[in-house]
Amino acid sequence: MGCYNTKKTGLGSMKKFLFLLSFLCVLPLCLLNAWWRTFPAHTAVNPSSFRNITILLWHWPHGKSSSLKRDTCWDLYRIPRCRLVDQRSLFPSADVVVFHNRELALGHQKLPLDLPRPQGQRWAWMSLEAPIHNGKLHQYANIFNMTISYRRDADVTIPYGQLLPKEAEGHLVDNVPLNKSSLACWVVSNYIKHHKRSKVYQELKAVVPVKVYGRWTETPLSQNALLPTISRCFFYLAFENSISKDYITEKLWRNAYQGGAVPVVLGPPLGDYKSVAPPNSFIHVDEFASVKDLGEYLQQLAEDKKLYSEYFTWKHQWTVKLYKDWRERLCKICSHYNNLPQEKVYSNLEAWVKG
Structure with a gap:
């Protein structure tokens, strides 16, 4: 009888151990599932967070260009996954196209309104001038998705210093x-x-x-x-x-x-x-x-x-x-890109600039 009781006790202890082990294995999965359910159903990882963002500068400010060899944003400013280019042939694949206002205001450059604009491409209006020197902007209603300016409320702020x-x-x-x-x-x-x-x-x-x-x-x-x-x-x-x-x-x-x-x-x-x-x-x-x-x-x-x-x-x-190099200012766009509203459009750019 004593021998039988010993075996029975051993089997009971083994069952308890296996039950406890199973519980400890399942508990983390339950907690993980509960934590995951706290997130909204639409929460998703932005694919652009893991790919290069291409910034196309349509024309250089004041006609003074700089070298864009190799990986400019990373090599000079340690900004990753940011491709800064000035070849207009890359327009169809650009995520952002930047237009410096001075050349537009003087009539030296114009917007490529005749080109088919790729879906999701953002056009950025850029100026470091005071409002009085930006010219008439009413013709740019519902065109630009982004502002780049010294102003703190711009989409991308580029101060003088x-x-x-x-x-x-x-x-x-x-x-x-x-x-x-x-x-x-x-x-x-x-x-x-x-x-x-x-x-x-x-x-x-x-x-x-x-x-x-x-x-x-x-x-x-x-x-x-x-x-x-x-x-x-x-x-x-x-x-x-x-x-x-x-x-x-x-x-x-x-x-x-x-x-x-x-x-x-x-x-x-x-x-x-x-x-x-x-x-x-x-x-x-x-x-x-x-x-x-x-x-x-x-x-x-x-x-x-x-x-x-x-x-x-x-x-x-x-x-x-x-901040003196336009390349540094432009590379900064990539640091803000994923945090900007994708569907934003300036219906009245002139009002914003003068506001």
Whole structure:
């Protein structure tokens, strides 16, 4: 009897073990099935995530072309699966066709409306100009699927510049230029008397000395002399030629920030600057009740080394990145492509541009 009981007990233990093993094997499958059912039935992987996206540039901006040898987007900018081309013969296979507005506005180029447009192909309107310089756009209603602009609400934003985090913090003492010989300076080529920036300049120079350079004056600057000259100024007048939403050009990023002068900015509202630049790194004209008050504040800062140096604390953590190569701007399209609505069409491009 004792021997029989031992065998029976052994068989019972084996059954329990097999049952437990089966349960442990089935449980993960049940959990996986329950998790999978939480996803919508229409959820699917976008096939374009795993293939090359072909970007066709219909014409080069301002007629200045660059090399597109080999895998440009990957070789230069480490953007994968992005094929940038400029051969119009590739139009039928292009995922995106980009048209730079300047050449369209001047009549130097035209849209290929006579060609059969492949299903799913997106046409992109691209401009870095302020709205006033984009010409008439009403004829482009219901044509473009994508906007490429400096504006933050564009489908693909390509700013003139931006600040990127430094890998390691710098030392403030190395970042505050001290060889200052002029209170304020301004580089201007196109001086139009009725522009707001011209009026502010006229009022400001009555309060503080402003050194003016550029084609408008008899003291033009070469590209090599630009930043060294600005570095000798306490303040740089980063005055935009157009007061437009998000329109912040190289006057801030290159001339002031890289030149080593505190930027006095005039352009879009203060909030637009705060969205892209750290606090206490610029002075906005609109922060003052009058230009006279602005001038007096600049004079005070120039005389107070400690207060002036606080406008360079951003250099601890940030470095300036300029966007000058159109290839980099165009390759950026691929980074956004899969996140853009496939059926989007601008029914009123002109309204968006002027908005």
